Amino acid sequence: MKNMTLSNIASACNGRLYSDKDCIRKEVSGVVIDSRLVQKDFLFIATKGKTVDGHSYIDSAFKSGALAVICEQAPQNPAGPYILVDNSLQALKDIAKWYRSQLNIKVVGITGSVGKTSTKEFISSVLATKYRVLKTEGNFNNEIGLPLTILRLQEHHEIAVLEMGISDFGEMHRLSDIARPDICVITNIGQCHLENLGSREGILKAKSEIFDFLDSNGTICLNGDDDMLATIKEVKGIKPIKFGLLKDGPFAENDVYASNIISKGLFGTSCSIHISENGCEDIINAEIGIPGEHMILNALAAATVGRLLNVTPDAIAEGIKAVKPISGRSNIIRTKKWTVLDDCYNANPVSMKAAIDLLALANTRKVAILGDMFELGENELALHAGVGSYAAKADIDLLICIGKLSRSLFEAADKELGQHATSGKKLAYFETREEFLDKYASLINEGDTILVKASHGMGFDKIVSILIESGK
Numbered sequence: 001m002k003n004m005t006l007s008n009i010a011s012a013c014n015g016r017l018y019s020d021k022d023c024i025r026k027e028v029s030g031v032v033i034d035s036r037l038v039q040k041d042f043l044f045i046a047t048k049g050k051t052v053d054g055h056s057y058i059d060s061a062f063k064s065g066a067l068a069v070i071c072e073q074a075p076q077n078p079a080g081p082y083i084l085v086d087n088s089l090q091a092l093k094d095i096a097k098w099y100r101s102q103l104n105i106k107v108v109g110i111t112g113s114v115g116k117t118s119t120k121e122f123i124s125s126v127l128a129t130k131y132r133v134l135k136t137e138g139n140f141n142n143e144i145g146l147p148l149t150i151l152r153l154q155e156h157h158e159i160a161v162l163e164m165g166i167s168d169f170g171e172m173h174r175l176s177d178i179a180r181p182d183i184c185v186i187t188n189i190g191q192c193h194l195e196n197l198g199s200r201e202g203i204l205k206a207k208s209e210i211f212d213f214l215d216s217n218g219t220i221c222l223n224g225d226d227d228m229l230a231t232i233k234e235v236k237g238i239k240p241i242k243f244g245l246l247k248d249g250p251f252a253e254n255d256v257y258a259s260n261i262i263s264k265g266l267f268g269t270s271c272s273i274h275i276s277e278n279g280c281e282d283i284i285n286a287e288i289g290i291p292g293e294h295m296i297l298n299a300l301a302a303a304t305v306g307r308l309l310n311v312t313p314d315a316i317a318e319g320i321k322a323v324k325p326i327s328g329r330s331n332i333i334r335t336k337k338w339t340v341l342d343d344c345y346n347a348n349p350v351s352m353k354a355a356i357d358l359l360a361l362a363n364t365r366k367v368a369i370l371g372d373m374f375e376l377g378e379n380e381l382a383l384h385a386g387v388g389s390y391a392a393k394a395d396i397d398l399l400i401c402i403g404k405l406s407r408s409l410f411e412a413a414d415k416e417l418g419q420h421a422t423s424g425k426k427l428a429y430f431e432t433r434e435e436f437l438d439k440y441a442s443l444i445n446e447g448d449t450i451l452v453k454a455s456h457g458m459g460f461d462k463i464v465s466i467l468i469e470s471g472k
Helices: 006-012 054-063 088-102 116-127 145-150 171-179 200-211 293-308 313-322 349-359 377-393 406-418 433-442 461-470
Strands: 016-018 030-032 042-045 068-071 082-084 106-111 133-135 159-163 183-186 219-223 241-244 256-263 269-277 280-288 331-334 339-342 366-371 398-402 426-430 449-453
Touching: 006 016, 006 068, 006 082, 006 088, 042 054, 042 088, 054 068, 068 088, 088 145, 088 171, 106 116, 106 171, 106 200, 116 133, 116 159, 116 293, 116 313, 145 159, 145 171, 171 200, 183 200, 183 293, 219 293, 241 293, 256 293, 269 293, 280 293, 280 313, 293 313, 293 349, 339 349, 339 461, 349 366, 349 377, 349 449, 366 377, 366 406, 377 398, 377 406, 398 406, 398 433, 406 426, 426 433, 433 461, 449 461
Parallel strands: 030 042, 042 068, 068 082, 106 159, 106 183, 133 159, 183 219, 219 241, 241 256, 339 449, 366 398, 366 449, 398 426
Antiparallel strands: 016 082, 256 269, 269 280, 331 339
């Protein structure tokens, strides 16, 4: 890793290095906090978690080939060099920040209430047609995951596409300080983390901290169809590039937009993407393999970033077409008996409604299995009720609500359906996932399309697994 010598690492994290002279100029080849991932010449950072203390694994890290370790307390009889620090997690962030400064690469930072991961997948796929790209894997988007992602960068990488997630004020400021993004992308301002951020205005303020360390030559890309993002006219003298479904959007004129939108149901969407640059317009004929109108916005964001980084229109189309769904996020799983829409990684009111709209595209009997949404603050019951009313009016056949908070979702749907008694829709409620699993076989029919969505903490991936197994 470029310039990642033990002496430089110790200096970056204000640590005290204990090593012989022969080792202080050696470069580490990787950085991990999980001792099971240690390889030859890696740096192992021993962190203290709620249940596991990494200091207990220092010996095994050295046995696996670690060049050195970072720790908060001196190990007994260390088998190699170590750097003593006050706080290992802070050291991780400090080292990542310093390492980022050593690399001559472009960084694309992505945040927003909904769609960060999908947008990251679209952008990285488009950029990978021209560049060697490193992207955030899994949910490594917080103050631990983002530094670890940056520390996966090698000199051959040309671009990093980093997802940046937060739940409170100040977090994005710290993430931006580490990542130093050259291009900032914000997908939308929804209703996530209202418990800490209070309101959509609070969410906008917190997400906008991504601009705190944007270079004066940087670029900002915003969803112009979002009413809150449309209020951002200029940041540090930088005028944002707006993308949206229409040129004349509901809140702003978009620089990048779509036309000729043709839905292919659960098989995706085709559209023409318009990008104007220096008075000339490129039109990209895009095939988006993941269904849902919101995926068009993700593709528009990717096309915007692609053109900024000189990817050709044909390559942008190729990158968009190559994107595949990932587990837990609009992932369509076809079994012999039914089709499962696995969207159970996370949930908030905006993404819930988008998932319901996606389900409505199916040409079969449609079943929505919806669960609790967490971190919505004091209005959580009203927000669940709003989703219930929306679901009751949507083109679905059976709505199943699971969880204590989803009682409000169920009651709102029941009230809505009571006003339209001839709708023919069915409704069911279960307080726990286990109660539902005891009865699910009597509720679901062969040939159904089944949406499964809730916040990650509800453990609805178990429902998905059982549906897949029983559908074989």
